[in-house]
Amino acid sequence: MNELTEIISPDEQMIKDEFNALLNDYLNSNHRRKVERITKAFNFANQAHAGVKRRSGEPYIMHPLAVARIVCREMGLGSTSICSALLHDVVEDTEYTVEDIRNMFDDKIAQIVDGLTKISGGIFGEQASTQAENFRKLLLTMSSDIRVILIKIADRLHNMRTLGSMLPAKQFKIAGETLYLYAPLAHRLGLFSIKTELEDLSFKYEHPEEYKHIKEKLAATEASRQTLFEHFAKPLNKKLEEMGLDFEMRARVKSIYSIWNKMQTKGVAFEDIYDIFAVRIIFEPKAGVDEKNLCWDIYSAITDIYRIRPDRIRDWVSRPKANGYQALHLTVMGPDGQWIEIQIRSHRMDDIAEKGFAAHWKYKEKHVEEDTELDKWLETITEILESPDPDALDFLDTIKLNLFTSEIFVFTPKGDIKTLPQGATALDFAYALHSNIGNKCIGAKVNHRLVPLSHPLSSGDQVEILTSRSQKPQAEWLNFVTTARARSKIDAVLKRNRKEQAKEGEIKVVNALKKAGIDPNIANIEKLSIYFGFSKREEFFYSVEKNDIILPENLKKILREKTDNALFKYVRQALGVKQKELPASTEPEIKKESPKFDRSKPYVLREEAFERNYVIASCCKPIPGDDALGFINDDGNVVVHKRSCPIAMRLKSSFGERILSTVWSSHKNASFEATLEIKGIDSIGVLNIITKTISEDFNVNIQRLLIEAKDGVFEGKVRIWVHDVEDIQKMCVSLSKIKNIKSVGRIAE
Structure with missing residues (x-):
């Protein structure tokens, strides 16, 4: 008698393999073994999404499965989160309701799925004010159950990993809002590896050429970095082994986005960044020996061999960051004459640095309950929610401001410690104590010295706030507070x-x-x-x-x-349209319908007969050759911004449906305004050489020239008319060859 063999399609086999991989991830964790409920959630979601495909062509259920695997493997969450991740799109995309989820599973899973459904339009809102309100909803939901935002971050991470199948305009929108909101939020929650990946993926789609350039540079310099690491590690390995430590030492390369960001902010080339890689020493604690003491023992061993740079010691072992990060950082001079940053961590600290507080569970007894551990997450962003009526984009910027900051520790006169963001002022401290103290604040004493409200505080300061009954908050106070709490109280x-x-x-x-x-x-x-x-x-x-x-x-x-x-x-x-004189008729002119744009292909930026089919944004003034994008304004015109422009960043995040990918056509007959910044040693005739090089060698019209010299050094700004980025690059090369000129670069003005 022939046995019947079940025939499984390639799609079904793919789904089955991914689900088995999810179960393996779960069974390798410390959570209670609740495989049945995960299987039940998978079967329910698989049936609900049956027959639906993603843009990439794979079955839709592969997305919830991928999100569930991120939640389990990369965040360390348990069965409640895994089930919620599997079900996160069911209510939004199918006929099932939250009540159906509640009846099939339990109140907690239903509550999380409901929270995810409510904010699904959140960051994707069509209007900025709607977006801000939805993001506020997201944070409010988060304060009741942090898993909503964790699953949302996992959902965004998988979307970024599969962004290649999207149209370019959609890629800009999603990459922009990821960099603007999700990456800093992941950072604030201690999800370092996820934050890094979100930044790199966003950068890859926003600046593909720069991404490729840095990636190639990293590959080209890999061998020399490895040699440097081996020279550094050899004597240290021997020393740590003699101490009887169970450890691993590895080199960690800085992320592509971090390298680019440093090149932009410091104005340096790839070759000038000395901390492209750091050495990480991760040890297994010894029985009966405190982790903190072991960190300092390793520190002592390193400084016996290498010369330390005292201003670069960071002790986050004694006092961890607000997001749970613990490590001891130091910078030493390596054997090849290069500064090398070293991070010392235990395996527990390393897991927390990569996964956030969720990693604590790995070090609890076997079979921990997920719910009891989540309380640690809830205090990070609640103060932002106290604002009664946030203005849309101001609110988003305030959140962003708070997400990015690192902490300082400040003492009250009685010795109590308050944690504040880097750059916080005396007035921020007053509001951190109590809103009434902030409202009545007239000044402060920092380390017994009288200072104004705007005085920036540093770690270790002792601060006493001075108040007056007659004092009231002033509008200008908003200019020198940095915390969301202070801003919201003053606003109120x-x-x-x-x-x-x-x-x-x-x-x-x-x-x-x-x-x-x-x-x-x-x-x-x-x-x-x-x-x-x-x-x-x-x-x-x-x-x-x-x-x-x-x-x-x-x-x-x-x-x-x-x-x-x-x-x-x-x-x-x-609507932001330039005013035109209205006709004498009392009837207003009828606004023409906005032209339709084909988003499936890039919008070509042309100039014909001295007329352009676009408008240059005054904030960043892009020129042909710049990485640019188009924004359709209310008048139906395409306004062109640099992709790296902060205004463009907000437009991508707030008005994604109006973003166009663009390409420049040939503009050899057109001229564009650009500004060069030139710095160097002041000397006789240098101004003459600069103007001669620009005007005669390049036949370029100088529109404005401003040079200032002080203490033997000069700084100058030259506004010129050019055809494209290539003109600028050639000019910078020629000018930089002039004796006594130290730096030349294009700036936005």
Whole structure:
């Protein structure tokens, strides 16, 4: 009798293999063995997504499986998170509801899936204000269960890993918001390896040429780095083995994005970055010996062999960072005359550095419960949520500001420690103590010396806050606070004061209308508000109270006139369109329909008969040859930005559906404005040589030249007209060869 053999399609085999890999990851963790519920969640999700394909062509269920594997293997989370990851798209993409999930599984999984569904449009919101509000929802959800944001980060990581199948415009949008929000959030939560991968993948799609260039440079210098490492490690290995330590020593190369970022911020070439690689020593603790003491024993062994650089010691073993990071960092002079950074960690510290607090579970007793361990995560971003009514992009920037910061430790007069972000001021410290102390703050004593509110604090400072009952928060305070808590408290008071002043202004407007014999109804007040160019009545009332607007006597005449022109003028202003004189007709011109753009291929930037099919962004002023992208404004025009422009970063994150990938056509007959910055040693005739080189050798028109010399050194800015980036590069090479010129580079102005 023939046995029946089950025939499995290639897709089914792929799904089966990936699910088995997920189970293996889970069984190798310390979590309770709840394989049945994971299998149940997989079968449910597989059936719900049956027949649906991703853009890459593979079955859709491969995405939830990949997210679940990231959650398990790379974040160390347990069965609740794995089930939620498998089910994270079911409610959004199929007919099933959160109630169905609750009935099939439990309240906790249903709550997490519901949180993920609610924020699914969040960072992808079409308008900036909607986006900010959705991101706030994300953070609020996170405060009730951190797993929502962890699974969301895992979801984004898999999307970035498979971004190659997307259209270029979509790639820019997703890469931009990843760099803007997800990478810093992963950093703040201690997910270092995920943060690094998100940055590198974003950079790969935003700046493919630079990415490729740095990758090739790293490959070309790999052999020399290996030789350097071997020379350094040989005597140290011997010393640590003599101490009886169980350890591994390896070289860690700086990420491609970090290298590029340092090249940009420091204005240096790849060859000038001395910390491209660091040495990491990871040890197994000895029974009965404190990890911290072992770190310092290894430190002592290193400094017996190599000369240390004292200003580069970082002790995060005694006092870990807020995101859980622990390590001892030092920099020494290697045997080949190069500075080498060394990071000393135990295996536990290394796991926490790579995976965040989740790695703690690995060092607990076997079969830990996931839920009891998650409380450690919840204190990181809650202060940002205290803001009652955040303004959209300001709110996002505040979050971003707080996510990126490293910490300083400051003491109260009684010796209590407060942790603040790097760059925090005395006023930030006042608000960290209590909002009433912040509101009444008039100054501070730092280390017993009187300082202003704006004084930046350093680690180890002892701070005493001085207050006065008559003090009130001022608008300029927003210029010198860095923490979200202080900003939100000041904002709240200012908004309250503004509302009170607006009420006084409203009374003045109503009285003025009554005096003119006009009914003070909403319609009349609205017309008056628009006439003076305000979109909101409250802003109009506030300006009246502050005497920025003086109400005329002839209010009847103003309200009798047609307000169409004034209204149209305001609408155009609000849309950011340059004002044009309106025709004499009282009817506003009809706005033409925006042209349609084919996003499946790059938009070609052309110049024909002195007319361009695009507008150059004034913030970054790209020229042909720059990595650029297009943004469709409200007038239907394509505004071209450099891809690295901060404004473009916000546009990608907030208005992704308006982003176009672009390519430059030949622009040899067109001219573009660019600014060069030149620095060097001041000497007779240097200015003459510079102008002669630019004007005569390159036949370029100089628009503006500003040179300043001080103490034997000069700095200059030259604004010129060029055809493309190639012109700039040739000019920089020629100028840099001039004697006494030390650096030449293009800058945004």
